[in-house]
Amino acid sequence: MKKLIPIILASLFLVGCSNQKLQSHNSSSSTSSKQVKKNASPTAPKPDIHKKYPGLTLMTIPSQFRGTWYRSDPFSKNARKLVITDHLVNNSVLYKKTGKFKLDHNSAKQNKEYAGDISLGRVMQKNGQTWLRVRDILGSVDLIYITGNFKGHECLYLAYSSGDIHSAIFKDAKTALKYRKYDFSKVN
Template identity: 50%
Template structure:
């Protein structure tokens, strides 16, 4: 379900950034789960964000724990035109927004997002990453499309240019090191940026 929500969010974001759909959206890599709790005194529904449990020792067939290159690590911020708040993208040595990073070690492993068995086997808070053509590629094990992050500068500010789909040079969004800069450019059309 998390994978479906994440993929849908990315696809909707692309449509919105391209000006095709005026829908409120928010790009986040991690879709945190919500628990509904009934408050005893007010009986109102409340949502509690629960961070996924990070297990660096978990093994997946055909994958091995890997390290995120240091230049991508840190806290990045992304804002969209329909929100006045910036969302965080937290990248650490072995995590990508609370998802543990792995690399594919078995080139013969065929992954099928329609496979019920593989959906059970590869369930969890894990993503595979690779570095290629000056970018960091990231996706869930069974996803078919990579999210590509490229380091860069936008108007003198350090940033990560983000793209997805078949054209890794298209810019579908930008994350900045500075939260205020992300908010400043939240309405900017980054699809016009050439890398």
Template identity: 30%
Template sequence: MLKRKLLPLTSMVFVLGLSGLLSQAGTVQAAYGNDGVVTIPKQMRGVWYSYDRDAHNGRKLIFTAHSFNGKPVYSQKSSIVSDYFNGKVKKQQAFDQVTKNWMSGKTTKLKGDVFYEIDPWISFENWSLYQVVFQIINGKKHYILIYSSRYDGGNYYRSKKLAKKMKNYKFAKVNYTM
């Protein structure tokens, strides 16, 4: 008899505790400029490879619905970076610890092109811009991931073999620098 009464009570305490933790996690995220999870465009999702000398984020990129190279991507409040650098963020060590694996993501329009921008949570002039386009390579249509840091750029491909073959190649009608 005691077990029957204890199980609902235990369940209720567990649920209330869990909801308290979740609401506290939301408060913590908001305190660090986090406006919520971002959804990566479907065409970008998957694994991409590059052998370009300027492959600024590594030779292999992995996009999922909500992450970049295993790190969650969030929408960032516009003021958080300036608040951080202007000393308005209290307890910066705690801030750095909480946000060290967070990435910020957003759509950016430059010179008539739409890019998806993914940067570390706190960065100054990083500008990692990505755009999926198709190109004809040896008579076949291939989707490639263009990247730009506004100063340099290059390509990522769906296969290592094609990435090695196209190493450091620049397509004529692609603007790699913004």
């Protein structure tokens, strides 16, 4: 038994050292993989604009809203990009309701049926401006994009369901940063 104790202790010591090396190797390996992931561009699945949903049809977004837009806020030093295409707002497919039915976010059936990155859209004319109302398919709050011009720059004003403007997005990132601290609630 006395001869086994040093062997057992030596075995435990070697196992402990090999685990420490393994952990060290794994942490350096995960660090390098994190760096690769950070530098690699994420590849999100492309939205399926051909998918059919009951009571919805694909919406075509008016041309004055399309393009790459930029916005910022008082706490950001970088502008955030918003891309609007024929049928997408930042990779969310835009649909319009065609049937008379109520969308209910509490409905398990509807949550399954309307799963995916899809939104409801509606275009309106108000006070000589075009409004694009967008909301999550089962959501209750609209995000409104209103065509406009701010100090000579083409822009889209942003408002929530009530229509009160709270921000603006511009075609140029530098312009978005320039006006990031401006109080857009003063705009009518």
